[in-house]
Amino acid sequence: MENNRGGFGFQSLEIYRLAKELVIDCYNITRGMPSEEKYALCQQMNRAAVSIPSNIAEGYSRFSTKEKMHFMNMAYGSLMELTCQYEIARDLNYISHEQMNEYIEKAKKSGSEDKQLQKDNRETIGKQWESDGKTIEKL
Template sequence: MNKPHKKLKVWQLAVDFCIIIYNITENFPKNELYGLSMQMRRAVVSIPSNIAEGAARYSTKESAQFYNIARGSISELDTQIEIAFRLNYISEIDKNKLINLLNEIDRLLYGLWKKSSLI
């Protein structure tokens, strides 16, 4: 079954970003297993999940709502990346790479949201 979201570049990048975040949080201290690492994993999985749900909707208004939720998860993850950096769980170089990729996903998602919300 070929779903429409799988054709979206933003969805593909968001799934790739999930793998990156999962790999990075694997190296967090074990006491963060149910803390920051789990929060980051939930937020990052929410991004492609909501893109997929939005792409499956027939109403552009509904699609825009799910794309907007995904954008909220991007902001949440941006904050969590900053916290991880300040706790010295990730380097400044890794932080910058993550933020750059997150900004690219956000830029593409904003375009999709704008198209769906017809503004």
């Protein structure tokens, strides 16, 4: 994945890069699903996946901590939605247990630290995001 220098501040966030990886993985997986799922499960999975980095980017642009936290919560909610959809895909034998496990590892990486940071540092996150964006490295 390319590193975008000279772009916007959110593009340097580790959580944003991890979320984009989830999107690419999701699109690659849904391409291999049955065609009858194209406008059903595949579309839902892709939308949930895209919502994660999109909410991170939008939250980064907000000025108040409350707004930033709102968008981080939205990103986390989309991550949980995508997790549910991956489970459904696995239960329908559209993806393997290995693919599910790979997803879970990446989702935990981007999700668990997100929730912990929100819980412990509600005010700090706003100050960190208002800096150059490099202080949040592991969400």
